[in-house]
Amino acid sequence: MMHLPVPQNHRGSTSMTGAPLQLPHDIPRRDFLRLSAAVVAAGILLPSTKPVAAQSMTSSERELLLHAIDVARSTGAQYADGRIIRTQFEAIGAREQMITQVQSTDSFGINVRALVGGSWGFSATQVLTRDAVAAMAREAVAIATANNEVAPSDTVLAQVDVFPDADWITPHTVDPFDVSLEDKAALLLRINEEALRVNNIRFSNSSILSVKEERLLATSEGSVIRQTLMRINPSINITAISPDGSDFQTRGAVVEPAGRGYEYIRGLELASSAEGWAEEAAMKLEAPSVEPGKWDLVLHPSNLWLTIHESIGHPTELDRALGFEANYAGTSFIYPPIDVINKLRLGPDFLQFVGNRTEFGGCATTGWDDEGVPAEIWPIIEDGLFVDYQTTREQADWISQYTGITRSHGCSYGQNWESMPFQRMPNVSMLPGENDLSEDDVIANTDRGILVEGRGSYSIDQQRYNIQFAGQVFWEIRNGRKYRMLRDVAYVGRTPEFWNALDTIGGPSTYYLGASFGDAKGQPIQVNAVSHGCPISLFRDIDIINTA
Amino acid sequence: MAEEKGLSSDDLKAISDRIFRLSNADQCRVNINSGWRGYTRVATNRITSAGGADATYINITSVFGKRVASVRTNSFEDDALLAAVRRSEAMARLAPESPEYVDELNLQSYQDNQAYYESTGTLEAITRAEAAAIAIRQAEAAGQIAASYMDVRAGTRSVATSKGVYGSHSSTGVAYTLTSRTRDGLQSGWAGDEANDWNNIESQRIADDAVVKCRDWRKTALDPGEYTVILEPTAVGMLMLRMMNSFNQRTADEGRSYFSKAGGGNRIGEKLFDDRINIYSDPAYPDAETSPFNSSGQPIIRQDWIRSGTVEDLARSRFWAGQLDQEPLPAPSNLIMQGGNDSLEEMIASTKRGVLLTRFWYIRGLNPRIMSYTGLTRDGTFLIEDGKITRPVTNFRFNQSLVEMLQNIEMIGSSVRVAASENSSVSTPIVVPTLKVSSFNLSSVSDAI
Numbered sequence A: 001m002m003h004l005p006v007p008q009n010h011r012g013s014t015s016m017t018g019a020p021l022q023l024p025h026d027i028p029r030r031d032f033l034r035l036s037a038a039v040v041a042a043g044i045l046l047p048s049t050k051p052v053a054a055q056s057m058t059s060s061e062r063e064l065l066l067h068a069i070d071v072a073r074s075t076g077a078q079y080a081d082g083r084i085i086r087t088q089f090e091a092i093g094a095r096e097q098m099i100t101q102v103q104s105t106d107s108f109g110i111n112v113r114a115l116v117g118g119s120w121g122f123s124a125t126q127v128l129t130r131d132a133v134a135a136m137a138r139e140a141v142a143i144a145t146a147n148n149e150v151a152p153s154d155t156v157l158a159q160v161d162v163f164p165d166a167d168w169i170t171p172h173t174v175d176p177f178d179v180s181l182e183d184k185a186a187l188l189l190r191i192n193e194e195a196l197r198v199n200n201i202r203f204s205n206s207s208i209l210s211v212k213e214e215r216l217l218a219t220s221e222g223s224v225i226r227q228t229l230m231r232i233n234p235s236i237n238i239t240a241i242s243p244d245g246s247d248f249q250t251r252g253a254v255v256e257p258a259g260r261g262y263e264y265i266r267g268l269e270l271a272s273s274a275e276g277w278a279e280e281a282a283m284k285l286e287a288p289s290v291e292p293g294k295w296d297l298v299l300h301p302s303n304l305w306l307t308i309h310e311s312i313g314h315p316t317e318l319d320r321a322l323g324f325e326a327n328y329a330g331t332s333f334i335y336p337p338i339d340v341i342n343k344l345r346l347g348p349d350f351l352q353f354v355g356n357r358t359e360f361g362g363c364a365t366t367g368w369d370d371e372g373v374p375a376e377i378w379p380i381i382e383d384g385l386f387v388d389y390q391t392t393r394e395q396a397d398w399i400s401q402y403t404g405i406t407r408s409h410g411c412s413y414g415q416n417w418e419s420m421p422f423q424r425m426p427n428v429s430m431l432p433g434e435n436d437l438s439e440d441d442v443i444a445n446t447d448r449g450i451l452v453e454g455r456g457s458y459s460i461d462q463q464r465y466n467i468q469f470a471g472q473v474f475w476e477i478r479n480g481r482k483y484r485m486l487r488d489v490a491y492v493g494r495t496p497e498f499w500n501a502l503d504t505i506g507g508p509s510t511y512y513l514g515a516s517f518g519d520a521k522g523q524p525i526q527v528n529a530v531s532h533g534c535p536i537s538l539f540r541d542i543d544i545i546n547t548a
Numbered sequence B: 001m002a003e004e005k006g007l008s009s010d011d012l013k014a015i016s017d018r019i020f021r022l023s024n025a026d027q028c029r030v031n032i033n034s035g036w037r038g039y040t041r042v043a044t045n046r047i048t049s050a051g052g053a054d055a056t057y058i059n060i061t062s063v064f065g066k067r068v069a070s071v072r073t074n075s076f077e078d079d080a081l082l083a084a085v086r087r088s089e090a091m092a093r094l095a096p097e098s099p100e101y102v103d104e105l106n107l108q109s110y111q112d113n114q115a116y117y118e119s120t121g122t123l124e125a126i127t128r129a130e131a132a133a134i135a136i137r138q139a140e141a142a143g144q145i146a147a148s149y150m151d152v153r154a155g156t157r158s159v160a161t162s163k164g165v166y167g168s169h170s171s172t173g174v175a176y177t178l179t180s181r182t183r184d185g186l187q188s189g190w191a192g193d194e195a196n197d198w199n200n201i202e203s204q205r206i207a208d209d210a211v212v213k214c215r216d217w218r219k220t221a222l223d224p225g226e227y228t229v230i231l232e233p234t235a236v237g238m239l240m241l242r243m244m245n246s247f248n249q250r251t252a253d254e255g256r257s258y259f260s261k262a263g264g265g266n267r268i269g270e271k272l273f274d275d276r277i278n279i280y281s282d283p284a285y286p287d288a289e290t291s292p293f294n295s296s297g298q299p300i301i302r303q304d305w306i307r308s309g310t311v312e313d314l315a316r317s318r319f320w321a322g323q324l325d326q327e328p329l330p331a332p333s334n335l336i337m338q339g340g341n342d343s344l345e346e347m348i349a350s351t352k353r354g355v356l357l358t359r360f361w362y363i364r365g366l367n368p369r370i371m372s373y374t375g376l377t378r379d380g381t382f383l384i385e386d387g388k389i390t391r392p393v394t395n396f397r398f399n400q401s402l403v404e405m406l407q408n409i410e411m412i413g414s415s416v417r418v419a420a421s422e423n424s425s426v427s428t429p430i431v432v433p434t435l436k437v438s439s440f441n442l443s444s445v446s447d448a449i
Helices: A030-041 A059-074 A130-150 A181-196 A270-286 A301-316 A393-403 A439-443 A495-500 B009-022 B078-094 B125-141 B203-213 B233-244 B249-253 B318-324 B344-349 B402-407
Strands: A079-095 A098-116 A119-125 A166-169 A201-219 A224-241 A248-251 A293-299 A353-356 A377-382 A427-430 A448-460 A466-478 A481-486 A489-494 A502-505 A512-521 A526-534 A537-546 B027-043 B046-064 B067-073 B144-161 B166-182 B188-195 B225-231 B279-281 B303-307 B335-337 B353-367 B372-385 B388-392 B395-401 B409-418 B430-446
Touching (some): A059 A130, A059 A201, A079 A181, A098 A181, A098 B046, A130 B046, A130 B125, A181 B078, A224 A270, A301 A377, A301 A512, A448 B372, B009 B078, B009 B166, B027 B125, B125 B144, B125 B166, B166 B203, B188 B409, B233 B335, B233 B353, B233 B372, B233 B430, B344 B388, B402 B409, B402 B430
Parallel strands (some): A098 B067, B225 B353
Antiparallel strands (some): A079 A201, A098 A119, A224 A248, A293 A537, A353 A427, A489 A537, B046 B067, B144 B166, B225 B430
């Protein structure tokens, strides 16, 4: 069986309790197996232990949810599913030597989604009584019925195994909600203190956002699945002001959010690293502005992950490609399916991408999706060729004649009890190279280049062609070595040409997991948390502009 | 009159008072949002999702000395409320002191602006579906594919402090937007409206406009570069929504904004833009009404930000105002840019060579020192030659300073409320005119349609 490498930014602490990670159902390609062998040889293995943490959903909540499904079915839905979801957030923020925010949110409610003819209706309530829940279910059926009369449509749901009593919890050692506010506040104030030691550093903001989602899912086909998802987002932003007040520069995006417990924060060594990040902010004040033109580009994974999110993750969402997001998030250049599946070349033949709902530390890692489909890993780009999209149960049928895959890839997610689930991005990750090239090895492959670290200002068009991406810190590379800091850099291009300019990729030791809590899609807009793993990568002859 | 959506003002007051009776904190503030959201979404000429939910969220802020913490919950049974109050108190006791905390306000008075429209509050799923069907039929008749979204909100918000503030305000909002595309995906057109009052949403005009903009004439390439542009109100509004955030005195005083003065301080009183630029906020502006108070209970009234091109004032928090011994000034809750008398037809007729822009996508900040942004044109980009629209052209990425844009104004049309958020949800009301700008940097071609 296959294991991806543990990302380099997740090696601080990997012992934990929680459910075992889901393993892939299909034997992966031989390339994956070779990679797996290399990783096992290096002694990096994912932990695999039994679930121990208690989950909070009670038997009365289970009965209420099943009642909602029954009412929907008995009033005309041929299929229904529903969720009881409790979402907790805790945010603590600090600015310089003061705490600016202590906020906790607790949101609890129930929803049901009903299929009548080929049309969906959705309703939700925060009133968890039998009467209110029954009224909600009838409302969902009424909306579905009205929609189907005005604009009838066909919907075929892909087959799924039934899991009548399933559990999953994000693997973790320390529940972030069990760590005291005092501990978190002390850490943030220390981070800011360390940053403010550096000359010309005037401001330092830091925060920790913790999220816990307790979800009970039931379907009219008989699945009942309890899950607890945890995520954590440490954030630091440091501002340097020039002595005469004429300029300011910032250094942010220094570490990544993760689908893990508080042990992840403890493994990051934030306080001892803050001075270094502050020095980078101060150095930016003095750094020369970039000379625009063609440069080789070495993208550190802390920058590349967002380029992957925008230029590979989004255009391989099947609903987007088929026009379902045309009024907001847009469509896709990877279209139509008949012309692109197994045909469209998106990079050199060593380029491999997977969709992965099982990735260790991934923000979109889960046991089952919002339709009861078990988490899995599947190829999206194989040997540089586009081979598959991200799908839900109703979408699998739309492309099965081209992919040969009749089941959903398990990409359904609704952000909370108020929100109707739809297709959301899984962790979409780029596999590291078979040769274990280090960061220095990759940098050594160019005589004149720019190394980009951290994500900066990102903008891409609504079909995912025209990219303009910036970073946090830029280093000029001369004769295969980091030479000096630059500033005001953004790289621009057209997605297919950009990925085909990929020349060299780092090995498993450079594999790193970037992430965002803010993947936005849908109307009403919903946010999804998602991670992207990748190695350090060298692209040839990329257009650089000066943003000053 | 039909009953308003969400809990009533009296209910919110009763919940707030219950919380104050339970509270052991030195000071306490309660903010409640109670309401309903409904929506209907169309893609591929069918309704793909529709639904709704009622929700009430209560935010309790407890204060001991200068230790502050907030708990937000959507449960208001007695037990749950007590638990939330105690949790906020426990968190506040654990929190380090916030040196910038300013005491809660005492009794305030707020202007009464009617912002709740029954037409919107009673908008049912079937009415939303019928509006959607107009667009679907119109698109099908033209051989096009419709994707639309209608977002509807209705409810009441309140603020109360243990020192005597109480305010409540009911409002409604509806946004309806439509993108129509040709079947081959080679052309796209957009139209949309946003209002407090459903009666001001023109479903038929929106269907007509989006389908006409998408008409089946082929796009041709145009070189990137600096162009004279005519920005339709939605395009202007999407940029002004970003500019709103920069009306902040503290970031200016701290040297982190365009409004920072070199050597320290800010540029209040300086003339920075074209004489005809007037930007203000007004919570009573018709069909763009907002709450007359903010979350801390400060009254919000009409305020000039830019008058005749001069920076009139910048928002100051109560803390920052106290540091400077000035009056606090709450941030704007809506934004109105005063219109002019120029018609779209006159703007086109007076343009020898230029580009007409419908709306933007993926706008992101580049350089806050010059208020520059990047983003892409979308769903209706047309070349103007010798006073006429001659053909649709490919989309562009822009890299543009908003400061320079507001210095290079040629003509100003009348102001209208626009759907300014990229995701087309009901958002901060933005009322802006069509603008003709002499130079706008369309920096590269986008192949997206």
